Amino acid sequence: MGEKVVAEMFGPSDRQRYRRKLQQCLAALARLLAEKRFDRPRNLIGLEIELNLAGEDGLPRMLNAPVLDRIASPDFQTELGMFNLEVNIAPHRLDGHVFDRLAEELRTGLGYADRKAREAGAGVVMVGILPTLTEDDAVAANLSAADRYTLLNDTILAIRGEDLILDIQGIEHLRCTPASITPEAACTSVQLHLQVTPPRFASVWNAAQAVAGVQIAVGANAPFVFGHELWRESRPPLFTQATDTRPPELQAQGVRPRTWFGERWVDSVYDLFEENLRYFPALLPICDDEDPLRVLDEGGVPKLAELVLHNGTVYRWNRPVYGWVDGVPHLRVENRVLPAGPTVTDVVANAAFYYGLVRTLADESRPIWKRMSFADAEHNFDTACRHGIEAELRWPRSGRSGGMATVPAVRLVLDELLPLAAAGLDAWHIEPRDRDFYLGVIEERCRRRVNGASWQAGTFHRYLDSGLDRPAALAATTRRYRELMLTGEPVHTWPAGIGPVGMEPVGVEPAGRGAVGTEGGTQAR
16 A cells, blocks of 8 residues: 555656755755855754653553644644654753753643643653553554655655564564554654754764764663563664665665664765765655755755755754754754653753763864774664663773773763763853753762663563563553653652552642742752
8 A cells, every 4th residue: 555655646757856856955055055154153952852642551642633732832743653742942042041941941841731631631751662652552543643654654665665674682572563664653752953053063963973872871761662671772773673664685785774873974064965865765755846056046045845855754863954044044963862751850961961062072172083983983872772871882092092992881971971061061151050960960870870761671670570460560660650750850869669650640749859840940959
């Protein structure tokens, strides 16, 4: 059926025309870069969080349409699965008390969304992969009711020519053959945007790639897929396989997957968009009427619709973004590495660590990508996904001797990277109190060796040991997770004991610092 839909909508001439338009867009991008037409430095950041919906029993609820109707805000949108929502936070300038402002906006927005979700019989869960999601939930019937999702699903399956294969070997082994891309919807993430000027783009992107493994090690929060305990951060292998247009024969030939880490450091944003065109055929060859080169000739700014659409179907963990506001183009690095959750405080701490660390590494006179191979950066990403807070990462030795060393991620963060992140936040003119508070969350995670993934796994096994069967233990873990998530206290402070489990409404817990839905300004330190 998917092949029939795609064949009827997109023929050979459509793909050829789209390829020509992509080349025109790429040429227009090159001109915009050469003519220095991009926005001035603005130090703007943005934030998106993908969310899950679950009932009082901890099981997923396919209710995003009625929940969004009740929320009635353009800040909240559909995502791929009917059990997903996405919240978008307006851009902020990266300085001063920006992280406290972000935290307050998120607490207010998520608290409101949760109240509206409860009216529809669900609650918001901010987690990398909902532990109770099953193969039976991740089916085409549970794709969100939007034509673009159905079209994307049908196109990927048609290009692949057969069902997808999920085969992830971790603590346990998951193997199944889903008939749709809906398992992709299980992967709920945080996306951190940073607007950069063209001369700065390569340095920021390279730095973001270099620290992706570190981000995962301290922030992992997705140990379960369809009831199986796999990697500490199972989103990357699941997302890679759920979007894979390659049958096994093309995989064996080394054809690149559409979800990939990359394969080299870059010198310009142009390198990444050019790679997109060179390596990846179009999934959705939909052409706009704009002639981008003519728009440039007439003194305008092209929207580069085809380039933007194609870029959105190449799933890099650090993605280049071309955008425009009020007729002025700009570039962003979109960091897609982190899972959602566990709490607003944890999300904002992860963001502060990332923005500070990337700033320092991008500014270094002898940058990290001159001292570290791209293969080591990819190795760190894979290792951190597998082992989370217990990962050991390869990192350049300090001093003149150089060379690489393998060090525990927590020691690397505590001894070397937290001071670099603090220096970066100082360079962004972040208030020292905010800097110390949010980086202190990362520090305590490392000292206690606790993140969302380790807490979930430990709690799940305690419920198993108490006599619950696997589905009941996963459901109890999810309910307990949400209960603690709503308090707002960062995950390293969460009790290790299993305790009571419930899905109480927002506001019934003691309103500790950062509780979702609490009112007031910056919480006391």
